[in-house]
Amino acid sequence: MDRNHILLASENARASPVCDAHRQPLDGVRNMQRVPSAQRRRLKKRVGEWRCATWNIGTMNGRSREIAETLKQRKVKILCVQEVRWRGGGVIEIGEGYKLYYSGNRTGRNGVGIILDEELKQRVVEVQRPSDRLMTIKVLAGKSLVNIVSGYTQQIGCEDQEEEEFREQLEQSVREIPEEEEIILGADLNCNVGETAGGYEACHGGFGYGLRNEEGEKMLETLESLELVLVNTGFKNRDEHITTYRSGDSSSQMDFLVVRKRTRKNVRDAKVIPGEAVAYQYRLLVMDVTFSTKRKRETTGKKLQKIKRTNGKNYQKWKVRYSKPAGGVSHPQEDEDEQVSRHIGGGGRNVGCLGE
Known part of the structure; x- marks a missing residue:
């Protein structure tokens, strides 16, 4: 076999299935797209x-x-x-x-x-x-x-x-x-x-x-x-x-x-x-x-608009429930969106339609 054939064979050669070329290092992995799904789940749990x-x-x-x-x-x-x-x-x-x-x-x-x-x-x-x-x-x-x-x-x-x-x-x-x-x-x-x-x-x-x-x-x-x-x-x-x-x-x-x-x-x-x-x-x-290390994300105005579009009935319930706060004192200076946003940000945990 001449030198050109040897070079061609070396260029077309494939790594062995058990060689290090097929092994993805797990230490210090930041982007886990190439990590197998099972190992990715284990890494996330840690x-x-x-x-x-x-x-x-x-x-x-x-x-x-x-x-x-x-x-x-x-x-x-x-x-x-x-x-x-x-x-x-x-x-x-x-x-x-x-x-x-x-x-x-x-x-x-x-x-x-x-x-x-x-x-x-x-x-x-x-x-x-x-x-x-x-x-x-x-x-x-x-x-x-x-x-x-x-x-x-x-x-x-x-x-x-x-x-x-x-x-x-x-x-x-x-x-x-x-x-x-x-x-x-x-x-x-x-x-x-x-x-x-x-x-x-x-x-x-x-x-x-x-x-x-x-x-x-x-x-x-x-x-x-x-x-x-x-x-x-x-x-x-x-x-x-x-x-x-x-x-x-x-x-x-x-x-x-x-x-x-x-x-x-x-x-x-x-x-x-x-x-x-x-x-x-x-x-x-x-x-x-x-322990979970992620903080809870606050409800924003965009989130409120999304809730209004997808669940209008629940929005009406919020208006009725929160239009008058405890004590019977109303807030005429606030429009409906401001009232709902204010109560979601403070006491939203008790509202079942938020999914919490």
Whole structure:
């Protein structure tokens, strides 16, 4: 075969079906037109996903930098920490872009905290520190407000009055949060909720660990009344990915991540990550949850005109319903379009024909 035939053959050659020429890179894809539909759906589902965690770290003294490096390696955006053991309350940068908000007492015992990554620490709306065993941070996530709660219950064997006070304080804090806002609770509850749901299917996923004790029974009753769910009991894992505390031959599940009942479907996974040497007995518990990051679009004049053209009957109903506001005071200076536009922009959620 001469040189011209070789060149012609090389120009007409096709890549093998398994070569890299047929593989579309998925990392950093902006325009997903060439991505297969199944993979495109998976990519869209991952948008707005947060990795949240809870960890009893024993003490923050001398461990701040190590904890920050672990969070960066594990790609954790939110960490609820227990047993901070710092006095008072404050805010401090711990490295790698993470910021710690903590709440302690005068003695330097107990203490809880919440660590946020570089992105979320810019979205903090409010910080509340009710006690050295409970604190809340409200952050903005697109159209949602997310309340991050860190809690630490008294250890087993303490007085019943102290345990009851914590449950009452937790219940009060949760009930003060508006229903439309999200909740992420990371806590060391120091109780055993049991391996199975056993009558508490509303808040227990059926994949727990160990035998339920009296403290666990009371905590389940409290969570059920608040319509909260123990996320890490809803995934079937091996024991090493379930137990959050190990000391010698004994192990237990005492740390939990909790969300609202309606948010449970947005949690993709929840498990313990063994092997981190920061806290020797307690283990890091993580979950991946998705929140919508898109804001609601306001109704404009063009939208109003479109509604008028396509649904004239409903427009007439709006005129009758909203021509006279509460109190019977009319607005003669406003024409009908202005009245309808004003009420759609304010109280339009209650109008069924808007599709909400």
